[in-house]
Amino acid sequence: MTGTLKKPQGDTATRRPRVMPDVTKAIASDIFSGRYPAGSSLPTENELGVEYSVSRTVIREALKVLAAKGLVLSRPRVGTIVCNEDDWNIIDPQVLAWHAPHALDDKLFDAILETRRAIEPLVAELAATRATLQEIADLEATWRGMAGAGEDLAAFSRSDIAFHQIVYAASHN
Incomplete structure (x- = not known):
């Protein structure tokens, strides 16, 4: 199968x-x-x-x-x-979605982290200067969700994903 x-x-x-x-x-x-x-x-x-x-x-x-x-x-x-x-164009959304069941290999994980390290400082800088009050409030709520997740990895991951989505959106780029 x-x-x-x-x-x-x-x-x-x-x-x-x-x-x-x-x-x-x-x-x-x-x-x-x-x-x-x-x-x-x-x-x-x-x-x-x-x-x-x-x-x-x-x-x-x-x-x-x-x-x-x-x-x-x-x-x-x-x-x-x-x-x-x-x-492989592994950062293509479809490829990443198709690869997801097989994605827990170290090489892919390292590639994603490298990309995040390269992009996220600029995204955070833009978000810091461009975020709306609502986006700032949403960031704080997701940060609190991560902080309050304790040992619940699923809850932490949901908040972490939402946090990053909001940061990227708040960059308005």
Whole structure:
């Protein structure tokens, strides 16, 4: 089974993706899970079409999306090859969402922290000079949520995410 989509197993009828975004997500999930490791070839468009019960046009469009996000590279007479992780556009919102079930690796975590260290000082500076009174109040409320979370990691994370969203919005950039 890949992600939340079920694939055929024997004679058992299962739900399969019917539209291009679902197929794109399913193929991406197969890449992230290691079913198709870097450097390997994906099945042909015809084989993928049969696997997902969709047309070659749907597969072709899904592969174009994946190529635009750096996950695969399609070449005539060679086929579609899975790219190295370093080529993936991991900060793309869709790629990050697709990768989420597999995202708890140190390399991705370090990359996110590096990006935050580079961007957040400027964002905080802009927010400090541009935030509205409501945004300042909202920041204080989320800060209190983090401080009051104690050992509740889920509560802390919700407040932390909200805090950062408000800081970014308060930068008005």
